[in-house]
Amino acid sequence: MTEKWIAGIDLGGTTTKLAFINENGDIVHKWEIDTDxxxxxxxxxxxxxxxxxxxxxxxxxxxxxxxxxxxxxxxxVDLKKGIIYEAVNLGWEDNLPVVQALGELTGLPVAIDNDANCAALGEMWKGAGQGAKDLLCVTLGTGVGGGVIVNKQIVHGVKGAAGEIGHITVIPENGSPCNCGKTGCLETVASATGISRIATENLHTYKNDSRMKDIFAKQGRLSAKDVFDCANENDQLAKKIVDQVAFYLGLTLANIGNSLNPEKIVIGGGVSKAGDTLLAPISSYFRKFAFSTVAQSTSLHLATLGNDAGVIGAAWLIKSK
Amino acid sequence: MTEKWIAGIDLGGTTTKLAFINENGDIVHKWEIDTDxxxxxxxxxxxxxxxxxxxxxxxxxxxxxxxxxxxxxxxxVDLKKGIIYEAVNLGWEDNLPVVQALGELTGLPVAIDNDANCAALGEMWKGAGQGAKDLLCVTLGTGVGGGVIVNKQIVHGVKGAAGEIGHITVIPENGSPCNCGKTGCLETVASATGISRIATENLHTYKNDSRMKDIFAKQGRLSAKDVFDCANENDQLAKKIVDQVAFYLGLTLANIGNSLNPEKIVIGGGVSKAGDTLLAPISSYFRKFAFSTVAQSTSLHLATLGNDAGVIGAAWLIKSK
Structure with a gap:
């Protein structure tokens, strides 16, 4: 039998990732183009x-x-109509009929979903979520995104806003403002931006020495990676901040866990490169705050596909049809 | 064509509700027996x-x-095996093969689910959730239960603990102990028991007059209903407590809403008899804490089926097969 491929596309604001993927979910070729x-x-x-x-x-x-x-x-995304409600980063007009337009251009069947959902499907098919039917995927990057999978299907909700985990309120009163217009969202404390902000704020009030103070003096800024690096060097302030981030993530994931009891929760995105320095305290708070059955049966994992999750998950949209 | 019925059973710790229900979901006959x-x-x-x-x-x-x-x-419940993992209130042994045993006794097809999930299915089929494919149902009674429905199917999760909304942590630090072994669960502040407890605690520290003080002096206790009745009479302390309960419920439902963006959230159970006195402030906090798309597209409703939700939802298990 001749091998068949699927084209997986991960359309980003500045770069579009493309890949040819075989029916086993393996990437055969991958490349990138600028997004115009x-x-x-x-x-x-x-x-x-x-x-x-x-x-x-x-x-x-x-x-x-x-x-x-x-x-x-x-x-x-409106799956039925195959349109994007709005994609501010692309400068696209609202309600663009992507599926129809790309289908006419290529003469091929086209399937669409939100990028965070595709990343979740990718991790389910070939990554840390492999084998799980019920899965929650959270992406800690510049923002915090999520994908909810029930019975191998993405949950979209009535208006496509399921999986907006980054905008779960973790600080109900006097939280920091979020890009979404609310305050105290998970994204304000668990994204790369949020971690950097909390660390910088803490520098000014922290009375003891901290390696982070030296870095800030030299660079004029502190990245999330700086915070995790310092925590690994046993810097007390950095460890305190990592603990705070892990508290909010562990609490939120436990609360979602109590609603869905997924088999696996997969944590990806740039911030997840901190690895066990972040996963271990998140898991600890997760077990503290989750209902006992959930604490025992839902397991937490780091994502394994990195930037390939999106194209692989996009290909799954065709594979699963 | 001859009319066909489905037997819907709602097995409780002290009473078992039974009903014959036609294929439209209407109750033809209903009755109760003691649970032995x-x-x-x-x-x-x-x-x-x-x-x-x-x-x-x-x-x-x-x-x-x-x-x-x-x-x-x-x-x-383990749906595949048709068994209850454990049912402490019934005194049943663990892992009882209910589906098989009841099938053999009656010679009829048997379908099983958890009672909170059946109530959610009932509200979806014939109650406040009618027409919605994605639905969250929360039951405020002695405890707080929940049912999550995605695409007309109950979400069970890997070990049947999906929908354990009552054990979502709303007070992460110094919360009251919950029956589940954790502290600060939604159930400790939003169940009938929790509302009664909060009200009683507040009596002692509240310096002004309150009708609730008179009731407590007379009865030796305060029920959740007393609190809502007093709030309706414009008692300031009672209104403060209702606001607090609504805050926790609105926040929790908004956070689940951000994960699932269900079409409808249905609030049932004894406490929901407070009606708009409770629903209005919950809705207000919900809109405050939900992601904007969710706040606009997910609507909150009071359950309409009362005690019939369980038998109707149980019948749906057969109807939907």
Whole structure:
């Protein structure tokens, strides 16, 4: 039997990741192109279609090798209509009919979902969530995103806002402002930006020595990575901040765990590169705050696919059809 | 075509509710029997089977009118095996094969789920959640229970603990002890028991007059209903307590809402009889704490089926097969 591929696309605000993925979920080829946001993003889909054609030609493959195109997009999606409600980062007009337009450009079946949901599906198919039917995936990056999977299907909710874990309120009173317009969201304390902010604020009030003070004096800023590096060097203030971040994440994941009792919770995104320095205290708070059955049966894991999760999950959209 | 019925059973610790329900979800006949907990509950299923037979005989109907039996049970359920993990209130032994045993006794197809999940399905089929595919149901009674429905299916999770909303931690530090072994659970502040406790504690420290002080002096106790009644009479302390309860409920439902973005959230159980006195402030806090899309698209409702939700939802288990 001839091998078939799926094109997986992870459409980002500045870069679009593309990959050809076989039916086992293995990446056969992957590459990137710039995302052209000019003129309300009118070239974005054309560029994707052209890039796929060029790649196939270079590989000396016919278009027939492709079963379809799965695409993850940075915005809430109406699955039935195949449109993005809004994608501010792309400059796209609202309600753009992505599935129809990309289907006409390529002549291939197209499936779409939100990028955080695609990352969750990727981790389910080939990453840390492999084998789990019920899965929660949380992405700690510049912001905090999430994907909820029940019975191998992404939960979208009535208006595509399921999985907005970053905007769960963890500080109900006097929390910091969030980009979403609320205050005290998980994103304000557990994103890379949030961790950097908390660390910087604490520098000014902390009376003892801290390696973070030296770094801040030298760089003029503190990154989330600086905080974790210092914590690994046993810096007391850094350890206190990591503990605080882990408290909010462990509490939130336990509370979602009590609602869904997923088999696995997968933590990904740039911040998760902190590894066990972050996972261990999150797991500890998770077990403290979760209902006993949930604490025993839901397990926490670091994501394993890194930046490939999006394209692999996008391909799953076609594979699972 | 001959009308067909489904037997819906809501098995409680002291009373078992039974009903014959037609395929439209309307109750044709309903009745109750005592739950016999003696001898490790060995008579429970036999009593149910006998009671169904007697009722059919009295109605002059053949057993063939029944499509099957749906049963809601007070404990976590393993759906695949058709067993209850444990049902402390029934005195039943663990891992009892309910589906098989009741099937053999009656010769009918049997379907099982947890009682809170059946109540959620009932509200989805014929109650406040009618028409919604994605639904969250929260039951405020002696405890706080919940049922999560995604795509018309109950979410069970890996070990049946999905929907344990009552044990979401709302007071992470110095909360009151909960029956589950943790502290600061939603159940400690939003169940009938919790509301009564908070009110009583507040009496001692409140310096002004309150009608609740008079009631407590007369009765020696304060019920959740007393608190709502006093709030309706504009008692300031009672209003403060209702506001506090609504704060915790609105915050919790908003946070679950951000994970699932259900079409409807239905609030039932004895405490929900407070009606708009409770629903209005919950809705207000919900909109404050929910992500904007969720605040706009997820709506809150009072349950409408009362004690019938359980038997109707149990019948749905057969209807939906």
């Amino acid at each position: 946001n000019s003129e309300k993003g009118k070239n974005i889909l054309k560029n994707i279609s052209d890039s796929i054609d060029q790649k196939l030609e270079r590989l000396n493959k016919e278009k027939e090798i492709l079963l379809g195109i799965g695409i993850g997009v940075p915005g809430a | 907990n003696s001898e490790k509950g060995k008579n429970i299923l036999k009593n149910i089977s006998d009671s169904i037979d007697q009722k059919l005989e009295r109605l002059n109907k053949e057993k063939e009118i029944l499509l099957g039996i749906g049963i809601g049970v007070p404990g976590a």
